[in-house]
Amino acid sequence: MAKEFIVAIELGSSKMTGIAGRKNPDGSMTILAVAKEDSTSYIRKGVVYNIDKTAQGLSNIISKLKNTLQTDITQVYVGIGGQSIHSINNSVIKDLPIDAIISQDMVNELMDNNRNMTYPEYEIQDAVTEEYKVDSQYQDDPVGIQAKHLEGNFLNIVWRRSFYRNLNKSLENAGITIAEMYIAPLVMADNVLSEAEKRAGCVFVDLGAETTTMSVYYRNKLRYIAVIPLGGNNITKDLESLQLEENEAEALKTKYGSAYTDPATIDPNEVINIDSTRSIKRVQLVDVIEARTLEIIENVRNLIPAEYADKLICGIVLTGGGSNMKNIETAFRNATNMEKVRVAKTTAININSKDSVRGIAEDGTMNTILSLVSKGTMNCAGREFSNTLFGDDLNTATTTSTTQTTTATTGTAIDAAAMAAQRAEAARKAEEERKRLEEEERKRQEEEERLKKEESKKKPSFFKRMKDSLTNFGKSLVEPEIDNISRHIHTT
Numbered sequence: 001m002a003k004e005f006i007v008a009i010e011l012g013s014s015k016m017t018g019i020a021g022r023k024n025p026d027g028s029m030t031i032l033a034v035a036k037e038d039s040t041s042y043i044r045k046g047v048v049y050n051i052d053k054t055a056q057g058l059s060n061i062i063s064k065l066k067n068t069l070q071t072d073i074t075q076v077y078v079g080i081g082g083q084s085i086h087s088i089n090n091s092v093i094k095d096l097p098i099d100a101i102i103s104q105d106m107v108n109e110l111m112d113n114n115r116n117m118t119y120p121e122y123e124i125q126d127a128v129t130e131e132y133k134v135d136s137q138y139q140d141d142p143v144g145i146q147a148k149h150l151e152g153n154f155l156n157i158v159w160r161r162s163f164y165r166n167l168n169k170s171l172e173n174a175g176i177t178i179a180e181m182y183i184a185p186l187v188m189a190d191n192v193l194s195e196a197e198k199r200a201g202c203v204f205v206d207l208g209a210e211t212t213t214m215s216v217y218y219r220n221k222l223r224y225i226a227v228i229p230l231g232g233n234n235i236t237k238d239l240e241s242l243q244l245e246e247n248e249a250e251a252l253k254t255k256y257g258s259a260y261t262d263p264a265t266i267d268p269n270e271v272i273n274i275d276s277t278r279s280i281k282r283v284q285l286v287d288v289i290e291a292r293t294l295e296i297i298e299n300v301r302n303l304i305p306a307e308y309a310d311k312l313i314c315g316i317v318l319t320g321g322g323s324n325m326k327n328i329e330t331a332f333r334n335a336t337n338m339e340k341v342r343v344a345k346t347t348a349i350n351i352n353s354k355d356s357v358r359g360i361a362e363d364g365t366m367n368t369i370l371s372l373v374s375k376g377t378m379n380c381a382g383r384e385f386s387n388t389l390f391g392d393d394l395n396t397a398t399t400t401s402t403t404q405t406t407t408a409t410t411g412t413a414i415d416a417a418a419m420a421a422q423r424a425e426a427a428r429k430a431e432e433e434r435k436r437l438e439e440e441e442r443k444r445q446e447e448e449e450r451l452k453k454e455e456s457k458k459k460p461s462f463f464k465r466m467k468d469s470l471t472n473f474g475k476s477l478v479e480p481e482i483d484n485i486s487r488h489i490h491t492t
Helices: 051-069 104-115 161-173 184-192 195-200 232-240 246-256 282-303 328-336 367-375 396-410 416-458 462-491
Strands: 006-011 015-023 029-038 071-073 076-080 086-095 122-134 137-139 149-160 178-183 202-207 212-218 221-228 271-273 279-281 316-319 341-343 381-384
Touching: 006 051, 006 367, 015 051, 015 367, 029 051, 029 367, 051 071, 051 161, 076 161, 076 184, 076 367, 086 104, 104 122, 104 149, 122 161, 122 178, 122 221, 149 161, 149 221, 178 184, 184 202, 184 212, 184 221, 184 316, 184 367, 195 202, 202 282, 212 282, 221 282, 232 246, 232 282, 246 282, 271 282, 279 282, 282 328, 316 328, 328 341
Parallel strands: 006 076, 076 178, 202 316, 316 341
Antiparallel strands: 006 015, 015 029, 071 381, 086 149, 086 221, 122 137, 122 149, 202 212, 212 221, 271 279
């Protein structure tokens, strides 16, 4: 039986991640393979800026996944996000005849008209129906209501058209077929936020490397989304101003970084050693980290639409790599005056830990890619690789070498013993298939020979064929004359 799995790719500013997962009958998901590539040299603030390098990175991801799975990949799901994604409110109005009853066709017409909206330099990636205004009343489902006025309120999520083209070109150059493109923050929200948080209202914040994405939910609907071009890397760059190398700054941020530090606990004379000859004062580290973190938080707070600011009962939900910073919840509480702050390290997806490969971090950094796999519905598995005589893609030696490399670099391949068993089983099946095909070919040839013999018996002799040929030739000469005589008789 052919393999079935779903493949998704997330293009992040610091790394590109690919995952293959299988949905199980009990509702859980088994992660079959994970592959990662450093993307800092070609993806900036969540968008592609070097098409060739991105295409190469995508090709590497696919190759790693294929080598682990020992199966071709026919299509992938892609999550899009990053800079320039934002939401635009739009209303479409339809005046109705007297005593008209709203039909589904009328509603569909409003939705189509909204989708046909054009924005300079931007492409509509998704459209959320907020509510319908029927005369003076708001309704989620207006079908069947008698009214004179129908208005549809929509939230259009748009992305800069040039960024969209760059991503498509990169995927095309990598030879990757797109199953579907999803707005990554929306898909993640479906698997991270609870129903209560969506219903009662919350701010969902994804703290990434170069961007911070914030979304507002209220009464089970997305009400606003924006991407702030600031993230964890900005803190690292700020620390470099203390005459630190990038790797040193990143290490200090990871080890000592805190989004909030109680001033009473800071010793102004305390120093942190960088190496045997250099050190910095801890108070300098605290000031730099807190200043940039506060800027990010204040941007989030200022972008919350005024009409929802006092209605978001469930407060703030944090995720992403930046949510791992010490005291991040306290920093958000202090700067936003929202008491409820939750850090979401994982999704609601039930991962089958027994059969899944290693490498699934529970620190908020995998929430997007896992959600994309969960969202997918179409099988992405192609032909299984095997060691046959009919020119399959990989021979056993190549497969073994590549798989071992993948295991070392990604930490996601299954262990060597299991792989050896799989290869042995594949070789056995390949030999059985070879023998079966040979037997079928032998029977086909025998049948072909039998039919030839029977056909030859049925064919007339050479002399009979010659006689028939001459007879037909004579008829061809005579028949026109007969036709002429016949026509003459009829005319007279």
